Amino acid sequence: MRMRRKRNLEPRMQACADILVARGKPCKNLKEAAEHYRALIDYRALFLREAPVELEVGCGNGAFLSGIAARHPERDFLAVEVCSNVVLTAMERIKREGAANVRFLNIPAEILLCYLPEGSIGRIYLNFSTPLPEAGREKQRLTSDRFLGIYKKLLKAGGEIVQKTDSEDFFDYSLRKFRENGFAVKDVTRDLHNSEYAAENIVTEYEANFAAKGKPIFRAVAVLQP
Numbered sequence: 001m002r003m004r005r006k007r008n009l010e011p012r013m014q015a016c017a018d019i020l021v022a023r024g025k026p027c028k029n030l031k032e033a034a035e036h037y038r039a040l041i042d043y044r045a046l047f048l049r050e051a052p053v054e055l056e057v058g059c060g061n062g063a064f065l066s067g068i069a070a071r072h073p074e075r076d077f078l079a080v081e082v083c084s085n086v087v088l089t090a091m092e093r094i095k096r097e098g099a100a101n102v103r104f105l106n107i108p109a110e111i112l113l114c115y116l117p118e119g120s121i122g123r124i125y126l127n128f129s130t131p132l133p134e135a136g137r138e139k140q141r142l143t144s145d146r147f148l149g150i151y152k153k154l155l156k157a158g159g160e161i162v163q164k165t166d167s168e169d170f171f172d173y174s175l176r177k178f179r180e181n182g183f184a185v186k187d188v189t190r191d192l193h194n195s196e197y198a199a200e201n202i203v204t205e206y207e208a209n210f211a212a213k214g215k216p217i218f219r220a221v222a223v224l225q226p
């Protein structure tokens with residue numbers, strides 16, 4: 001179902017301009033973008049300090065960002081979300097809460113390398129990415145070879161991806177893809193909320209809905225190998 005455009009979307013996006021660092025689809029594809037569009041972000045200028053930078057891909061309404069930014073004021077967070085309607089909710093929430101360590105990119109993750117310097121991200125969070133089980137949509141899955149290639153360029157040496165999902169098939173697919181793409185997989189649980197990792201877990205919007213329906217949550221960490 002197509003989401004209705006939010007009321008006053010444009011003026012509200014404008015009101016968040018100080019925390020929105022990229023917007024739109026500047027080019028048709030990554031190759032064209034790489035050739036014609038270079039706007040690599042200078043984290044020091046953006047956050048006015050030197051701190052570890054982490055990235056959430058597909059941040060949704062920002063519940064996770066809100067939690068992790070408050071828990072880790074010593075880190076900086078970037079959030080990428082393709083849908084303007086959705087990223088607006090997250091940005092308004094972060095502004096309301098006054099977190100100084102979060103910025104947003106309203107772009108498809110496919111063009112992240114046009115904005116973020118290679119080897120600059122310590123951790124990537126993939127929270128409840130759409131599983132897209134249809135065979136013809138594999139390339140769009142956020143743990144397909146295509147996306148893992150992008151994340152590998154963005155991550156620092158020894159950087160990691162933390163994935164949570166409610167879909168066992170997507171989880172197993174992702175574990176296979178992580179290993180095939182040179183990541184070591186650790187801290188795997190097939191029931192996060194009843195595991196040793198539960199205490200430190202920050203619940204996302206989708207996670208709360210799935211958990212309320214009694215669905216187990218799958219979680220793993222994929223560490224980039226040298």
Ligand SMILES: C[S@@+](CC[C@H](N)C(=O)[O-])C[C@H]1O[C@@H](n2cnc3c(N)ncnc32)[C@H](O)[C@@H]1O
Nearest residue numbers: 058059060081082083108109127128204205206
């Ligand atoms: C199922 S929602 C999960 C939202 C949130 N992470 C949570 O756990 O509550 C997936 C989100 O990823 C975004 N998304 C999907 N593909 C994307 C892409 N290629 N680039 C950026 N965002 C994407 C969608 O717009 C959607 O908001």
